[in-house]
Amino acid sequence: MKLTAVSAGLSTPSSTRLLADRLTESARDELATRGHAASIEVVELRELAGDVANHLVTGFPPPRLAAAIDTVTGSDGLIVVTPVFAASYSGLFKSFFDVIDPDALTGKPVLIAATGGTARHSLVLEHAMRPLFAYLRAATVPTAVYAASEDWGSGGDQHTDGLPARVRRAGAELAALMATRPTRAEPEDDVTALERQLADLRFD
């Protein structure tokens, strides 16, 4: 199965990428216990920032961005992670999903996650990320993972799980959802796909 992580972190090293990697490992391990080998790709949006802006301007993706979009839309499951900027996902994160066909993620299992300096921003996941992927008709798993800076140096308490436990739970939910999906049929060639789109169109 193809599992792809999209990370919108900007610094190197990036805590957003770190969270994406933890989540990816968790989902991969859970898929393995269910008997599925996952091939993993990571799309770093920082490397595509110029290409994304060019796509917005020209209407078509430069080759490297086209390849990244194909990776994302051809995956069996997605882990998408953004830093919190101004009370929402980053502009780069949103722009990347803006240039993907709005129907391309329909039904796709998605795990949403975000990072920030303080836990006060954690509801960004529910107020910004989840509606975005609901609009895209993705199948978003119930557990969304937010990692504040402090989470990297603390455990859970009596009220809440620590980051590792939340990562495990989210990864397991994604793996479970991916495992129940039917394997995709042989991909058809793109002209055949267009012909199928036209099936209901009548001129007479």
Next chain:
Amino acid sequence: MQFGIFTVGDVTPDPTNGRTPSENERIKAMVAIALKAEEVGLDVFATGEHHNPPFVPSSPTTMLGYIAARTETLILSTATTLITTNDPVKIAEDYAMLQHLADGRVDLMLGRGNTGPVYPWFGQDIRQGINLAKENYALLRRLWREDVVDWEGTFRTPLQAFTSTPRPLDGVPPFVWHGSIRSPEIAEQAAFYGDGFFHNNIFWPADHTRRMVQLYRRRFAFHGHGRPEDAIVGLGGQAFMRKNSQDAVREFRPYFDNAPVYGHGPSLEEFTEQTPLTVGSPQQVIERTLSFRETVGDYQRQLFLMDHAGLPLKTVLEQLDILGEEVVPVLRKEFAAGRPADVPDAPVHAARVTAATMAEGVTTA
């Protein structure tokens, strides 16, 4: 194969001196460009249709009628005629009239237009774009082919016992191309009717063009109009040329960097790599254009956008000299070489009249 130019009709400031031509200057420049096209031996001039600034050509048949009177051989076309927001009755009348005045040197390319507010300005809804294109074109065909039309549809008032006048010249309506960039529905419409399909590829990578034309060719055959290679295909392209390619790049770069349709995104180098835009020597334009055949197969019409990015008229006319004298003669020769004899020629009025007469003869025989 036909070679020509198409113009958007934009009023764009010249970024090298900040000067913006007046509407009057731009309109006269478009006419000068059309006349030059015939002078340098091109086959086709096509004008855009727009109903908002910074574009001037809101009334294509007025402009084309004027050009028709001042030319002898040039085919007059559009790029595109808005099948969505124009009344199909008026399209039928206007283009039949133009066809008579121009002695058949007329075809048109239908498109949906791309400016949202134009729909409400003309009383339509952009969400109905495809349905408007379907219904309006179906009516347009009947108006040109049936002397008396009774019609009822969704988007305009019904017609009872309506005759569109003048009737098409020699009883053969203008040839219709359907222009589209990304809508497979329009490729399907062209294929369904056995009309031409023009893929305006000027801002798109070759792979996308290949896919759209392949779809059209496949569906053309599916709908029983012949083999896929019998379908009638047109492509766009755009260029800026100087004898030395470095000079072309140096001169065009400020235009590219500031043009509303090009600038502030990919670099000139990236854009020329990913789209048909070719900035260089005439030989480079020849090679690039010949490569289109590898993408779509042998095709019928090649239109170049030459008055782009705010280039002054003088420069555009120089470009047309180079295009007509150095590029197109070579393209004619090279495209003819290796072209199978059974690939159809580009449609022209006289040949279509002959074909219609023969078909008539077969039916009555």
